[in-house]
Amino acid sequence: MSTSAHPTADAIRTGGTVTDRLVDANARYAADFTDPGMDARPVLRVAVVACMDARLDLHAALGLELGDCHTIRNAGGVVTDDVIRSLTISQRALGTRSVMLVHHTGCGLESLTEDFRHELEDEVGQRPAWAVEAFRDVDQDVRQSMQRVRTSPFLLHSDDVRGFVFDVTTGLLREIDPTTDAETDPA
Numbered sequence: 695m696s697t698s699a700h701p702t703a704d705a706i707r708t709g710g711t712v713t714d715r716l717v718d719a720n721a722r723y724a725a726d727f728t729d730p731g732m733d734a735r736p737v738l739r740v741a742v743v744a745c746m747d748a749r750l751d752l753h754a755a756l757g758l759e760l761g762d763c764h765t766i767r768n769a770g771g772v773v774t775d776d777v778i779r780s781l782t783i784s785q786r787a788l789g790t791r792s793v794m795l796v797h798h799t800g801c802g803l804e805s806l807t808e809d810f811r812h813e814l815e816d817e818v819g820q821r822p823a824w825a826v827e828a829f830r831d832v833d834q835d836v837r838q839s840m841q842r843v844r845t846s847p848f849l850l851h852s853d854d855v856r857g858f859v860f861d862v863t864t865g866l867l868r869e870i871d872p873t874t875d876a877e878t879d880p881a
């Protein structure tokens with residue numbers, strides 16, 4: 695494509711880094727952008743906590759529009775202290791009430807163990823303050839995440855917390871029963 699009216703963007707596209715490419719895309723995005731005049735408070739009053747996985751297009755997969763929700767993502771969609779921080783701000787300052795957790799099949803964290811952390815310490819001489827939060831059973835990991843949200847003392851609303859596993863091959867969500875034990879789960 696060399697139809698851009700922006701010569702700098704064209705120059706970046708031919709020899710730049712991936713970030714240059716993204717900045718280039720933004721110039722095109724902004725060219726057609728009109729201020730939607732939205733409030734910062736999510737329209738659907740929901741916060742979605744999901745894995746950072748590149749195959750998970752949350753807005754498309756959940757039918758979300760601009761302004762609908764808060765999106766909080768990290769490796770695994772794990773409910774860490776920092777996710778609780780974001781959820782607390784989301785609920786107390788920006789009016790959300792519901793929490794949706796989305797983990798997925800084929801997550802990178804399934805192939806890691808806490809050894810990752812120890813190897814890291816051996817390599818750099820410093821132990822990370824964070825846990826890897828690796829897991830073997832994605833259903834159980836979703837249950838643990840739901841439990842962490844439900845039991846947080848900082849949140850105003852913990853009655854509507856639901857957890858799902860997104861299948862990266864079918865695009866379908868599967869809801870996780872928060873009360874089912876992993877050993878007795880028929881699935």
Ligand SMILES: [Zn+2]
Binds near residue numbers: 747
């Ligand atoms: Zn993942």
